[in-house]
Amino acid sequence: NAGVTQTPKFQVLKTGQSMTLQCAQDMNHEYMSWYRQDPGMGLRLIHYSVGAGITDQGEVPNGYNVSRSTTEDFPLRLLSAAPSQTSVYFCASSYDRVSYEQYFGPGTRLTVT
Amino acid sequence: AQSVTQLGSHVSVSEGALVLLRCNYSSSVPPYLFWYVQYPNQGLQLLLKYTTGATLVKGINGFEAEFKKSETSFHLTKPSAHMSDAAEYFCAVSPVLMQGAQKLVFGQGTRLTINP
Numbered sequence: 001n002a003g004v005t006q007t008p009k010f011q012v013l014k015t016g017q018s019m020t021l022q023c024a025q026d027m028n029h030e031y032m033s034w035y036r037q038d039p040g041m042g043l044r045l046i047h048y049s050v051g052a053g054i055t056d057q058g059e060v061p062n063g064y065n066v067s068r069s070t071t072e073d074f075p076l077r078l079l080s081a082a083p084s085q086t087s088v089y090f091c092a093s094s095y096d097r098v099s100y101e102q103y104f105g106p107g108t109r110l111t112v113t
Numbered sequence: 114a115q116s117v118t119q120l121g122s123h124v125s126v127s128e129g130a131l132v133l134l135r136c137n138y139s140s141s142v143p144p145y146l147f148w149y150v151q152y153p154n155q156g157l158q159l160l161l162k163y164t165t166g167a168t169l170v171k172g173i174n175g176f177e178a179e180f181k182k183s184e185t186s187f188h189l190t191k192p193s194a195h196m197s198d199a200a201e202y203f204c205a206v207s208p209v210l211m212q213g214a215q216k217l218v219f220g221q222g223t224r225l226t227i228n229p
Contacts, residue, residue: 004156033217035217035219040122040221040222041221042117042203042219042220042221042222043157043203043205043217043219044219045216045217045218048216058216059216059218090156090157092157101159101162102159102217104149104156104157104158105156106155106156107154107155107156
């Protein structure tokens, strides 16, 4: 299993540009989520999904869109990038509703100039 | 709303010394509790978790943590630090939600440095 994969690893955008961060998992996990990591703030939940076709907002959803058309994929879209969205983005997935262990991808480092 | 406070953004210990990373949480009900580790330029890896049962939980790499409900704490310890333990450590809580939704709330992180 590849686990949770994210592409790209690095990205530089200009203010106002749009892009999609890709996330995929091959573990047949129901639950997937996106976090952003900023210095001194830990990780904050952006959006999450409990299954294909079902998404919901997390703590910091503004400026981001998600969809979940398949179990495997959970892309994160930035419609109009802003410097405040400069961050490291992590995708995570989970299957076990007893242990609640989440598996994290390697991250995407995004810079918006 | 739940929150997590990690006391000390940076902790430095000597190799072979005790490691103690502090975590306190606020929650109206006992949550699930986690410690994750992040090595440089990598994603997060689960160290250990508390859900129910025994309050002293053991994790990977010799780490353990004790859930103390009366103190709303979940401190992480390791008896003897190793150079390979240098990383950033995150405490996280998750309410017991229905439908499998797992809204992890993370602390700010503690960077652990090991001195030779």
